[in-house]
Amino acid sequence: MVGGRGGLVLVAADGDVSFSAGQELFEAMLAGWRRQQQARRLSGPLIEGRERIVRRFVAFTGCLPWQWSSAQAESWLASGGWAHSTIRAYQGALVVFLGYVCDPRYGWVGECEQRVGAVPAQVIGEHNSSPHAAAYEGRPGRRPLSRAELQAFFDAADDLVERAGCSRRKGQLAAFRDATLFKVIYAWGLRRREAAMLDVNDFAVNPAVPELGSRGVCHVRYGKAMKGSPPRRRAVATVMPWAAEALEQYVREVRPRYGADEHPALWLTERGARISVRQVDDRFGQLRNLAGLPADLSVHCLRHSYISHLIEDGADPLFVQSIYGPWKGVRDVHHGSKKRVNPSGGSGYLLPSITQILRRFDARTAGADARLVA
Incomplete structure (x- = not known):
């Protein structure tokens, strides 16, 4: 009652x-x-x-x-x-x-x-509370990665894929997924949850850049919400074509081998479920340690790196402001059936032809395409 x-x-x-x-x-x-x-x-x-x-x-x-x-x-x-x-x-x-x-x-x-016989009362007030005086209160070590650090991080991720392929051990699918996942987070400037909640169909054609095919724009459906509001949506234009190539290889050659064609998620676990934010954190930490990078660096530092490197690559300031402006949300930016496959009898191995990453990250050539950010 x-x-x-x-x-x-x-x-x-x-x-x-x-x-x-x-x-x-x-x-x-x-x-x-x-x-x-x-x-x-x-x-x-x-x-x-x-x-x-x-x-x-x-x-x-x-x-x-x-x-x-x-x-x-x-x-x-x-x-x-x-x-x-x-x-x-x-x-x-x-x-x-x-x-x-x-x-x-x-x-x-x-x-x-x-x-x-007693009543509650406030125990926190101006006399003993910590004021919110600064716009950013995170750790000083949380910063954008330098291009050299980014190179080391993605080299560690790509090398793990190739070592798993050569040794014929389990974990190849997850290694390839993780390498592509973090490239996508960096190349589209995503937050952890935004990336984890991506579906395969969240990428679409940008009519202004047809050469990117169906990877011309990323529709983010689980953006950071305002208090009391549902997740914010936004569209992020593709400005790093190399990442579109890496994602296309993953979707075409690797993801089908999870045997979960009916699941909409872009990033799957070996049990056919959507990857969690906690798993994104854990995998980043493992790759960061393999690359010998500072422990203070987090997944969100890839988003900061995206913004910093856009500016370094000469992106239009208005374009960057639309991505990381006062509302910290990307506004709509426009430049514009398979059979179930059981991965090698359930072992999770990739075909030999897939153990080589077609598009390894190269910090010297992997910046934003100037045509797409002008």
């Missing part, structure tokens, strides 16, 4: 709406807060992340919200050794949660006073 006032709702097994213990009251608060955020159309990962932060603070203090103090919050935030942006995220989660439970429209203050 469900009942309550505003956010004050509890489902009891015996059908009675009651708060028998402080923990039960706390769980009801979290449930109401979750519904409120869902009503605001906030994303599931954001809601879950905030709730984890609140639970971590409860575990640290051993106290429930109506027992919290500013001193406890300060002690917790000072104990972790976290990055500046992480501390701000933790502070923000506590502020939003306590803002909800202290809001008289939801009735939690009165319920706490009646049930436990």
Whole structure:
């Protein structure tokens, strides 16, 4: 049975709406807060992340919200050794949660006073919060890759494909997929999730550059969303023809060997599922280490490299601004059935003719085509 006032709702097994213990009251608060955020159309990962932060603070203090103090919050935030942006995220989660439970429209203050004889109050304020004064609060080591570093990274990825082919061991499909995946992330300036969520049909013809075939433009459907909004869409024109060639080889020769023709995803796992963002991170880390690059570099650094190298290659400033302007989103830019194949009986090996990458990355010649960014 469900009942309550505003956010004050509890489902009891015996059908009675009651708060028998402080923990039960706390769980009801979290449930109401979750519904409120869902009503605001906030994303599931954001809601879950905030709730984890609140639970971590409860575990640290051993106290429930109506027992919290500013001193406890300060002690917790000072104990972790976290990055500046992480501390701000933790502070923000506590502020939003306590803002909800202290809001008289939801009735939690009165319920706490009646049930436990105490009321919650804000424990984070201007006196003990970290201000958001800088536009960027990431690690200084997160930067664009130099062309030499980019060469080393893609050499490591391509060499792994060729070694797997020569040794006839499993992992050739995944190695080829990863080498192409990171070339696509760099050449179209994508974020991790944007790349992981690509489908085969998300690439299309650009009438102004017919020589690129069906790889003339990339339609991104899972761009970074504004708060409370669905993922933003955008179209990214192809400006690095070498990457279009690499992608075409992967789609034509490698992807069919996963035996999952019915799956729309561009990047598949060996079990025929879509690759996850976590897997993208893990594979980047492995290749970065093979290339001997600094550990601070992340997948997102490839996106920064894309922007930096466009500028170095003499791209029109207005073109670059449309890609990485104030809204940090690419606007629409226009210049413009197979049989199921079981990969070698399920072993995941590539045909000998596919173990050679037709288009290896060459930093000396792999910049943006000046005709496409003018």
